[in-house]
Amino acid sequence: MPATPQQYLEWWLTTGLGALKELVDKETVGCSPQHVGFEAIIQRRQRGFDNDAKLLEALRQYVDRLASRQTPEASCNPRNKLRELSLNTFKRLEDGGLDLDRVLEGLADLNVVELRRRRLVADTPLTFKPGHPAHSSAAMIQELNKKTTEKFGTFFMGFRASTVVLELLHSEATRKPAVEIMAVVNAVFPAQDLLMDSGDVSLVPYTDTLRDCIRFALLLHLMGNNPSAEKQQAFIQEKLFIWCGLPRYEVAYKAFTQYIEEFKTIETLCFNVLKLAETPTPRRKSGSRRPSFTPNSVVMVKSILKGSPQSPCEVAELAGAQRSISPEFVASAPPVPNPLLKGLPGREVSPSKTDGAAFAFDDPSAPKLRVKSTSTLSKTAFDQHPLAKDLNLDSREKAQLGLLLPKQKFRRKF
Structure with a gap:
């Protein structure tokens, strides 16, 4: 999987700390924010930093070392993980909103869950003839997969943007130094999304151009005069959420809650399709009509009626127990x-x-x-x-x- 935000942050605060200090050093700019060429200088500095070949090679070697020591992913229930994240890390605004102490770990957990979902969909056959019992479920998976991927992209960007904004909202006395805030920016919006294995998939939903705009806006804010001022705080939020089009936390949280429900549905449908694909379809005699329902599809219909999709184990148990004929x-x-x-x-x-x-x-x-008996009326x-x-x-x-x-x-x- 890609390097986690916590791993990026650790590297930038240790090995890459010297380069970060040079990036946010105001003394070497040569002009003040009031000068016309100030933004152009900051943009050139940011581009040179992001495309520094020596710095990129050192970061890549660090990721390769992490990959060599990487242990197999511990098996966990993604539904329980999503529920835990919604209760402790990405909460409703009235319940406290985003937890800064757990957010980097939570972002890594979201990546693990999304990678599992994409691999499950990729391993599920989705091409069936119209008469096959799994045809409708496969079509539903394809449609839901597009919507769920969009939901992931929404809260991927929204949660990360909210993380940086919360770091910037602290007063000048309690806020982290600019070099540490820029390390957080490099952790949640890295200039390069480095993968640990050739079989990994990048989960970044934004383009390189949008990424550069986000990083430039944040660097320019940190290099400006009095970034803790209320006016400057409002201006950087306008740049991120309006100019760059990043989702605010309320929008990201709504997409996250919808993602959780769609994840459960896709997982249940994938397991059902995999079971139906393994079951050989019996040949039909000419002129005979045989139902295309299977025990699993019967249980799925009942679970949809009750509003509670069941797990594959429950589907198998109920399918074996319920075989009466009406x-x-x-x-x-x-x-x-x-x-x-x-x-x-x-x-x-x-x-x-x-x-x-x-x-x-x-x-x-x-x-x-009066009538003698009304039992026949119904x-x-x-x-x-x-x-x-x-x-x-x-x-x-x-x-x-x-x-x-x-x-x-x-x-x-x-």
Whole structure:
């Protein structure tokens, strides 16, 4: 995986500290911020620093040494990790917002989770013929993958920009020296995204041009007069969040919460597709109709109805336990309360058998008509889809999916 922000920060505060001090040294600029050529001088200095071949080679050797000592990634539950980050590091604004003491470690954890998600999607076959049981799930994964990648890019930039802004918001007495703040900038917005292995993938969502604009704006702010002043603080935030278009923390946090839910859905769908892809599709005889549902897809339908996608283990357990067959024709009303029973054709005349006043919109005190038995009033016949017998769903779930409909009657007997 790419070098973590914490690893970058450690290098810049030790081996690269001398180069950083030269970068933020105001005495060697030769002019003050009021001069016309001040910004051009700072921009040339920043470009020379970012493209220093000797400095880049030293940093690359450091990353190579880290890669040689890198241990295999510890197996962890990414869902638990995301929940932990949302509770402790990237919190709601009313709960404290971003935690500066944990943010660099949290950014590294987010990279690990996103790399796992991308590898899982890459290892999942997503090309199936339209009749295959995994076809719809694969299409859903492809669509969700695009949206989730965009969400990651939003909070990737937003969280990092908020980290730098919080460092700059301290008063002059409590704020870190400019060289240490620039080290944080190099950690969260590095000039080069160095990978530890040839098989790694860069997760940086912004272009090189945008990266250079961000780094130049921050360096210019640190080199200016009185960067702690309220006016200068407002100006640097305007540059980052408006001119550079970086998301504010509120936008980044919203994308983060949506990312967590989409991550769970993609993970569940990928595991389901992998299981369906391993199951051989039986050959169909000519003229025969066999359902394309599998036990796993049945459980997935039920979990979607309940609003709680289940893990692959739960899917396998439920699929093995639930194999009962429902008849194609239900002779009477379903045994559980069913929303289709309300407002059925024929039910509008039931008041005429039980309450004549209500049927005639008359005075409610009028005498009621009596019948010996009203048990037949709620009975009706239902038709269900031929394939519904292979879905182990109760009548309410079948009704919600449109698989269970009232049997049509061509005439009524009042």
